[in-house]
Amino acid sequence: MILQALKEYYDRKAADPDSGIAPPGWIAQKIDYMITIDETGNMVGGLERLREKRGKKESGWPCLVPNVGKQSIKHNNSGTDANLLWDNCGFVLGVGKRGEKKQEAFLAAASLFTNRVPDLGAKAICQFIEKARTDPSHVDPILKHPEWGVEIGTGSPTIAFHLHKDDPNSAKFIFQRRQVAEALSQSSEQEDKAEACVTGLCILTGETGQSIPLCHTVIKGIRGAQPAGATIVGINKDKTAFCSFGKEQAANSPISKTAADAYTKALNYLLNSTQRMQVGDASTVFWSEKKTDFEDKFAMFFSDPPKDNPDQHTQAVKALLDAPITGALPSEDLDAGKFFVLGLAAPAKARISIRFWIVSPLSEMQEKIRQHFRDLEIICPPYEKAIYSIFRLLLSTAARSEAKNIPPNLEGDTMRSILEGLPYPATLLQSVIRRIKAEQSLKNKKTGKSVPHISYVRAALIKACINRSCRFKKYKPEEELAVSLDPHNMNIGYRLGRLFATLEKIQQAANPGINATIRDRYYASASGTPAVVFGTLIKLSKHHLAKLKEGWRIHFEKILQEIIGGMNGTVAFPPHLPLEDQGRFAVGYYHQMQDFYPRKEKQD
Amino acid sequence: MSKGFCLEVKGDFACFTRPEMKVERVSYDVITPSAARAIFDAILWKPAIRWRITKIEVLNPIRWANIRRNEVAHTASPKSKGIFIEDSRQQRAALLLRDVKYRLHGEFDFIPPEKRGKTSNPVPEWLVDAAEFDDLQKLDVRAAETEAKYAAMFERRAKKGQHFHHPYLGCREFAADVRLVDPSREPVTPIAKNDDLGWMLYDLDFSDPANIKPMFYRPEMKQGVIQVPHPESEEVRK
Numbered sequence: 001m002i003l004q005a006l007k008e009y010y011d012r013k014a015a016d017p018d019s020g021i022a023p024p025g026w027i028a029q030k031i032d033y034m035i036t037i038d039e040t041g042n043m044v045g046g047l048e049r050l051r052e053k054r055g056k057k058e059s060g061w062p063c064l065v066p067n068v069g070k071q072s073i074k075h076n077n078s079g080t081d082a083n084l085l086w087d088n089c090g091f092v093l094g095v096g097k098r099g100e101k102k103q104e105a106f107l108a109a110a111s112l113f114t115n116r117v118p119d120l121g122a123k124a125i126c127q128f129i130e131k132a133r134t135d136p137s138h139v140d141p142i143l144k145h146p147e148w149g150v151e152i153g154t155g156s157p158t159i160a161f162h163l164h165k166d167d168p169n170s171a172k173f174i175f176q177r178r179q180v181a182e183a184l185s186q187s188s189e190q191e192d193k194a195e196a197c198v199t200g201l202c203i204l205t206g207e208t209g210q211s212i213p214l215c216h217t218v219i220k221g222i223r224g225a226q227p228a229g230a231t232i233v234g235i236n237k238d239k240t241a242f243c244s245f246g247k248e249q250a251a252n253s254p255i256s257k258t259a260a261d262a263y264t265k266a267l268n269y270l271l272n273s274t275q276r277m278q279v280g281d282a283s284t285v286f287w288s289e290k291k292t293d294f295e296d297k298f299a300m301f302f303s304d305p306p307k308d309n310p311d312q313h314t315q316a317v318k319a320l321l322d323a324p325i326t327g328a329l330p331s332e333d334l335d336a337g338k339f340f341v342l343g344l345a346a347p348a349k350a351r352i353s354i355r356f357w358i359v360s361p362l363s364e365m366q367e368k369i370r371q372h373f374r375d376l377e378i379i380c381p382p383y384e385k386a387i388y389s390i391f392r393l394l395l396s397t398a399a400r401s402e403a404k405n406i407p408p409n410l411e412g413d414t415m416r417s418i419l420e421g422l423p424y425p426a427t428l429l430q431s432v433i434r435r436i437k438a439e440q441s442l443k444n445k446k447t448g449k450s451v452p453h454i455s456y457v458r459a460a461l462i463k464a465c466i467n468r469s470c471r472f473k474k475y476k477p478e479e480e481l482a483v484s485l486d487p488h489n490m491n492i493g494y495r496l497g498r499l500f501a502t503l504e505k506i507q508q509a510a511n512p513g514i515n516a517t518i519r520d521r522y523y524a525s526a527s528g529t530p531a532v533v534f535g536t537l538i539k540l541s542k543h544h545l546a547k548l549k550e551g552w553r554i555h556f557e558k559i560l561q562e563i564i565g566g567m568n569g570t571v572a573f574p575p576h577l578p579l580e581d582q583g584r585f586a587v588g589y590y591h592q593m594q595d596f597y598p599r600k601e602k603q604d
Numbered sequence: 605m606s607k608g609f610c611l612e613v614k615g616d617f618a619c620f621t622r623p624e625m626k627v628e629r630v631s632y633d634v635i636t637p638s639a640a641r642a643i644f645d646a647i648l649w650k651p652a653i654r655w656r657i658t659k660i661e662v663l664n665p666i667r668w669a670n671i672r673r674n675e676v677a678h679t680a681s682p683k684s685k686g687i688f689i690e691d692s693r694q695q696r697a698a699l700l701l702r703d704v705k706y707r708l709h710g711e712f713d714f715i716p717p718e719k720r721g722k723t724s725n726p727v728p729e730w731l732v733d734a735a736e737f738d739d740l741q742k743l744d745v746r747a748a749e750t751e752a753k754y755a756a757m758f759e760r761r762a763k764k765g766q767h768f769h770h771p772y773l774g775c776r777e778f779a780a781d782v783r784l785v786d787p788s789r790e791p792v793t794p795i796a797k798n799d800d801l802g803w804m805l806y807d808l809d810f811s812d813p814a815n816i817k818p819m820f821y822r823p824e825m826k827q828g829v830i831q832v833p834h835p836e837s838e839e840v841r842k
Binding site (some may be wrong): 001002003004200201203204205206207208232233253254255345347348351352353354355356357409412413416420 | 622623624625626627628630632633667668670672694695696697699801802803805817818820822841842
């Protein structure tokens with residue numbers, strides 16, 4: 001399913017001339033250096049460097065180059081798999097390990113091509129290489145270049161040729177010349193001698209008699225994998241533990257050359273585009289069956305916005321949430337078929353592991369994401385941003401808010417539960433509550449003031465966890481938590497949280513400017529074992545109330561009565577609160593605290 | 605052709621590994637006919653019968669789990685001196701199915717004695733007496749060699765819960781809970797899902813033991829029911 005869906009994506013993109021994906025026979029690559037030659041193979045002018053700063057890093061000139069096999073992305077170790085009319089300096093100039101052999105192979109490939117397609121430019125390349133082999137000083141201007149000679153000598157930068165009389169706009173490189181390009185596009189797959197193949201059935205297309213390559217092209221761009229690239233379908237030659245029925249390498253999973261090309265190009269294209277994001281250790285790509293706007297916006301729901309446009313994601317989420325009300329969904333999205341999300345990680349550097357694979361109709365996917373944001377909705381203090389990315393949500397569960405303290409696998413599991421509409425992982429609720437208890441007396445290092453341990457993000461997470469697991473079990477409406485203070489919620493945990501918040505407020509009102517309140521000392525035990533602690537707290541509150549002026553005292557006593565009165569006839573405080581109720585305790589505390597601070601009604 | 609049987613199988617985990625993701629295992633969405641046949645084989649198999657799956661019903665929604673396990677990179681064999689785990693331990697992740705429940709409908713084909721394949725583990729030569737030699741070459745014809753005999757054997761064993769080895773869901777470590785049911789007496793509604801599952805492994809073609817070939821088919825799940833084609837039909841590509 002996975003590779004098949006990728007292949008179908010490739011077919012969709014290849015049919016669209018504007019997409020920029022490489023058609024069969026070509027591949028997207030970057031050229032670092034350019035040599036200008038004339039028809040007899042002599043160098044004209046100096047060496048030109050195309051490698052410059054594009055964006056953050058330096059990279060070569062991106063263009064489509066002829067792709068005759070896997071060597072266009074990664075060479076194997078034999079030294080005989082040369083590319084056609086372009087390659088790295090090791091192959092073109094014969095530098096580095098096995099340099100002679102490599103240059104021979106490059107010349108052989110180019111000559112073979114020239115015999116088939118007698119093009120001026122291709123012939124010029126052959127003559128240039130022959131001259132270089134007979135007379136090494138021919139390439140001195142390149143190898144002994146004062147600035148770049150050293151880099152070229154390592155053999156790794158890519159290099160291509162330009163025919164001096166060609167117009168640089170239409171045929172910057174010789175393989176872009178009209179005659180050459182047409183011949184390359186029309187030629188059928190050239191069987192590379194170095195590449196082993198068997199014939200058989202292809203499991204992606206179901207057609208028999210296909211040639212099955214034993215190794216697939218590598219995928220680049222997965223975080224954590226080796227930079228040269230990793231494969232999904234990969235079995236070592238001698239690792240018999242993974243071979244079956246005597247088949248070797250990729251013959252264990254027969255996929256035809258065209259289908260293998262298609263899916264690897266599609267995946268490389270996606271990893272290089274905006275349709276990707278990072279979820280924990282998994283590089284995630286997503287696409288839809290047909291072209292939709294949703295494809296482009298998907299990342300905005302889950303990742304952090306760019307620094308120059310911090311509201312971009314908030315707006316995207318708002319648009320999604322409002323869409324059913326305003327009917328603003330573009331009509332194309334309604335029958336757009338399925339939406340695919342693929343999470344890939346590389347725990348073993350050279351092989352890719354599938355972390356998650358989610359397929360669902362586009363409208364269902366949108367609904368599930370909407371549900372996630374609806375679950376997270378909770379009353380927000382005015383200084384907080386309303387929407388958080390998954391990473392920020394999980395950061396609130398980590399000790400000292402450090403990313404390395406997030407439990408592993410949690411991001412991937414949370415993403416999966418969002419997209420499948422399942423309750424959040426149990427670890428999430430546990431981590432948040434543990435953090436809250438641990439930070440009960442956290443103070444800001446500079447000002448010495450208390451930092452709220454139940455922040456907006458944490459309260460939202462707890463509410464979402466509880467509501468989702470509520471819905472998954474037998475649904476009882478009274479168990480759900482509301483967005484803001486809910487005086488009708490009878491749950492003992494919720495009420496105790498509210499009670500605790502009120503008692504703290506009474507203490508603060510009676511002793512203005514106090515640094516350490518009951519929260520700093522008693523929160524964790526009040527939340528975990530109320531019976532032990534609340535007796536003391538209520539006794540203390542009597543003294544605090546006595547210090548207040550009449551008006552305030554009556555106000556607070558009314559609130560206390562309302563809370564305790566609703567504790568549903570329980571005779572005593574429970575000796576222990578289960579985890580979910582501790583979560584409700586935290587949310588009750590948060591709601592009550594927010595309620596104590598009146599906020600101006602926003603004029604809509 | 606024989607009367608069909610229906611087995612209800614369920615398990616906590618299942619992994620019907622895709623051949624293209626063999627190392628970091630990824631499971632197919634539903635059970636393959638090959639794994640289903642293995643469950644029938646676990647209960648009863650004789651050289652006289654060959655099981656064939658006709659219908660698969662998916663009773664539980666398809667749910668996934670991602671687990672990481674310690675595995676070894678070498679294969680165990682009697683010739684080797686054993687696997688020293690410290691040297692060949694590798695951690696691999698697997699994307700499996702959770703809480704699966706299927707109803708598998710299968711029938712067996714009776715193979716007459718002349719058509720049965722030679723045993724691949726015959727009695728060694730030095731154990732054979734001259735007097736027995738002729739007997740061993742003869743065909744395995746017994747009295748009352750009928751289909752009904754094997755059908756009765758299977759039904760008896762399945763009812764009692766007997767098996768040669770514990771039935772499993774794709775990989776040996778995921779044991780299955782198997783129960784013989786009569787679909788007319790215990791009807792059940794499969795999940796309400798329509799899906800095109802792509803090209804899936806059908807089974808392996810053992811007709812030429814030197815070159816065992818996989819067969820693939822493209823199942824369509826209609827309301828949770830997959831009709832599995834006959835191995836000789838056109839829908840099964842070899």
